[in-house]
Amino acid sequence: MYIPKYTITTEILKNIGLVEAAKEVIENAPLVPAWEAKFQDEAVVKAAHYGTTLEGNDLTLSEAKIIVEKEVTTVGQAEKEGVVARDWDVQEVINYRNVLKFIDTVVGEGPYTMDLLLEMHRLVVDKIVPREQAGQLRETQVVLKNSVTGEIGFRPPTALEVPFLVDDFLVWLNGEKAKMEHPVLRAGVTHYVLAAVHPFVEGNGRTARAFATLVLFEEGYNIKKFFALEEYFDKHADEYFGSLMEVSNQTPVLVDRDLTPWLETFTRALAVELTRIKELIRELSVDIKIKKRMGKQVALSERQMKIVEYLNANGEIGMNEARGLLSMVSEDTILREMRYLMEKGVAVKRGSTKAARYVLKK
Numbered sequence: 514m515y516i517p518k519y520t521i522t523t524e525i526l527k528n529i530g531l532v533e534a535a536k537e538v539i540e541n542a543p544l545v546p547a548w549e550a551k552f553q554d555e556a557v558v559k560a561a562h563y564g565t566t567l568e569g570n571d572l573t574l575s576e577a578k579i580i581v582e583k584e585v586t587t588v589g590q591a592e593k594e595g596v597v598a599r600d601w602d603v604q605e606v607i608n609y610r611n612v613l614k615f616i617d618t619v620v621g622e623g624p625y626t627m628d629l630l631l632e633m634h635r636l637v638v639d640k641i642v643p644r645e646q647a648g649q650l651r652e653t654q655v656v657l658k659n660s661v662t663g664e665i666g667f668r669p670p671t672a673l674e675v676p677f678l679v680d681d682f683l684v685w686l687n688g689e690k691a692k693m694e695h696p697v698l699r700a701g702v703t704h705y706v707l708a709a710v711h712p713f714v715e716g717n718g719r720t721a722r723a724f725a726t727l728v729l730f731e732e733g734y735n736i737k738k739f740f741a742l743e744e745y746f747d748k749h750a751d752e753y754f755g756s757l758m759e760v761s762n763q764t765p766v767l768v769d770r771d772l773t774p775w776l777e778t779f780t781r782a783l784a785v786e787l788t789r790i791k792e793l794i795r796e797l798s799v800d801i802k803i804k805k806r807m808g809k810q811v812a813l814s815e816r817q818m819k820i821v822e823y824l825n826a827n828g829e830i831g832m833n834e835a836r837g838l839l840s841m842v843s844e845d846t847i848l849r850e851m852r853y854l855m856e857k858g859v860a861v862k863r864g865s866t867k868a869a870r871y872v873l874k875k
Contacts, residue, residue, distance in 0.1 A: 516685060517702045518771050519773045520771070524780075524781070536736050542794045552790070553737070554582065556738055559741035559743065559744045561606050562606065563741065563748075565602070577606050579596050580596060580610065587607075588600045591607075605719075608637050609637065611639070616633075621731070633724060634713050634720045637720050637723065642714065642715045646713070655711060656669075657711075669709065675710060675711075679712055696728065697734065697780055699732065700726075700728040700732075703721070705757065705772055705775050709767060709770075726742070736787060740783070740787055742783060746782060752778055756775045757775055759775070760774055814850070820854065824871070832844065835847045855871075859874060861873075
């Protein structure tokens with residue numbers, strides 16, 4: 514049976530500590546449902562975008578957002594929504610969004626299985642590879658080459674070894690002893706092993722990242738689904754791919770590799786991403802203040818949320834700034850939003866003329 518080798522370093526301990534601290538703040542922040550939905554929607558868009566740009570996808574974040582939020586299902590529909598790009602790029606984003614949706618449907622459904630892995634791969638490569646390769650373990654040898662020099666950087670296991678290596682890994686992942694390990698480390702090991710075994714002809718990186726996300730969600734670390742590890746990996750691509758290769762180049766034998774360098778990168782990615790979200794939530798602590806003062810949460814519209822965000826960042830706002838912030842609505846509408854915030858005890862007005870300023874109520 515596969516048993517991963519790694520050392521719990523000071524770096525890993527520090528990163529997991531940051532993850533736990535951020536998790537506590539995020540899960541206990543009394544955010545109104547509108548805020549939670551906004552964070553979750555943004556995380557899905559970022560995961561779909563950055564999870565595919567890592568593999569060379571050329572779509573912009575705004576184009577990926579259109580595909581995700583408009584629930585685009587075909588390349589033709591994407592074009593009608595204004596996304597004119599390579600069919601491959603559009604389909605990759607559609608597929609990654611679909612695999613993230615799939616994860617939500619299977620959390621809590623039971624053990625990690627080969628069928629589950631194959632279905633996730635099928636979703637990742639739908640309409641990108643020949644149908645007979647989608648959701649199927651590879652039957653040929655593959656190599657990873659340097660895109661610049663053409664040199665072989667990594668040679669994954671042979672096709673004959675793949676089913677046995679994956680089965681061995683799943684036995685470990687489902688085992689009682691392995692479940693005693695921290696979920697973040699289990700997710701990190703999952704990502705590495707699937708990327709290293711490279712069980713498919715195409716879509717290995719996306720499948721590995723998606724399956725690692727499933728492990729986090731399954732084992733109590735969905736953290737309100739506010740985060741997208743893919744963003745960190747894409748913005749630190751040299752670190753991401755470098756640490757994977759550092760481990761893979763240690764020895765041809767998977768079970769002999771020391772995963773420590775990779776787990777330092779993986780835990781750092783989650784720590785950085787969750788700490789960023791934690792700080793953002795603290796900036797939006799007006800929700801908490803309102804709840805403590807009024808004994809209930811206050812529902813805010815999208816426009817009202819924009820005003821509160823501006824107040825948190827800048828301390829005060831006047832009509833000139835508000836018109837720039839909400840350029841698509843009338844001054845009367847802006848004043849109505851301000852009145853609502855004052856009535857709910859969120860903001861107070863200073864001055865009585867057109868030069869009046871609005872600040873968060875202490």
